[in-house]
Amino acid sequence: MLTIAYIGNGKSANRYHLPFSLKLKDKIKVKTIYSRTKTTTWKRIEGVHYTTDINDIYNDPEIQLVVVSTPSSSHFQIGKAVLEHGKNALIEKPFTETYQEAKELFDLAKSKGLLVQCYQNRRYDSDFLTTQKVIESGVLGDILEVEMHYDYYRPEVPEGVKEFSLDTSYLYGHACHTLDQVISYFGEPDNVHYEVRQLLGENRMNDYFDLDLFYG
Numbered sequence: 001m002l003t004i005a006y007i008g009n010g011k012s013a014n015r016y017h018l019p020f021s022l023k024l025k026d027k028i029k030v031k032t033i034y035s036r037t038k039t040t041t042w043k044r045i046e047g048v049h050y051t052t053d054i055n056d057i058y059n060d061p062e063i064q065l066v067v068v069s070t071p072s073s074s075h076f077q078i079g080k081a082v083l084e085h086g087k088n089a090l091i092e093k094p095f096t097e098t099y100q101e102a103k104e105l106f107d108l109a110k111s112k113g114l115l116v117q118c119y120q121n122r123r124y125d126s127d128f129l130t131t132q133k134v135i136e137s138g139v140l141g142d143i144l145e146v147e148m149h150y151d152y153y154r155p156e157v158p159e160g161v162k163e164f165s166l167d168t169s170y171l172y173g174h175a176c177h178t179l180d181q182v183i184s185y186f187g188e189p190d191n192v193h194y195e196v197r198q199l200l201g202e203n204r205m206n207d208y209f210d211l212d213l214f215y216g
Contacts, residue, residue, distance in 0.1 A: 002028050005057045007078055008069035009035035009050070012092050014042040016121055017067055032057050058085040067119070068092060071167050076101040079116065083108050088115040093180070094172045122177040123184055132185060148182065150174050161205050164198070169206040171196055182213055189213035 109116035
């Protein structure tokens with residue numbers, strides 16, 4: 001039995017994590033969920049301890065794994081605190097904002113004999129799994145080029161974002177899914193070319209990206 005806790009009680013935790021964890025009642029016990037405020041639009045789960053005191057997680061010896069599902073700008077600091085308190089950590093995507101931050105977390109986990117990993121649920125989507133089966137069946141012959149899209153069209157301009165931040169960058173928020181699928185299946189590329197644009201204007205969100213990964 002794995003006893004887990006969540007830091008963050010928003011869409012990520014309630015839509016992309018808890019529905020799966022709660023189905024595995026013989027393997028996973030969801031004990032505690034932390035959020036900064038008591039106000040929430042999500043229905044509370046019976047038997048789960050909701051708290052605004054993060055020490056309820058850090059100081060609980062029964063909790064083995066902590067899921068970090070907060071805004072990406074806080075992933076590094078919270079992930080580091082989780083590991084420093086002797087807990088394994090599963091951190092939502094994007095894992096951290098820089099390579100150096102990611103390396104520091106992996107090095108810290110290794111030094112403490114703990115696990116830290118990024119939550120990349122799109123590896124298990126049915127379309128991606130089916131694509132792998134088709135490729136491996138051999139019916140397509142030699143694969144020379146693979147084209148993957150992440151189309152997220154909205155007719156209206158997002159009014160809540162006035163200036164650039166990594167939290168609202170589609171390169172960080174969406175492209176990381178497709179990149180993870182490519183790298184998990186084909187491995188690390190030999191070379192990368194990328195074009196990222198801000199179609200809404202200077203200092204707005206990165207709302208267009210084209211990434212080319214070259215192999216062999």
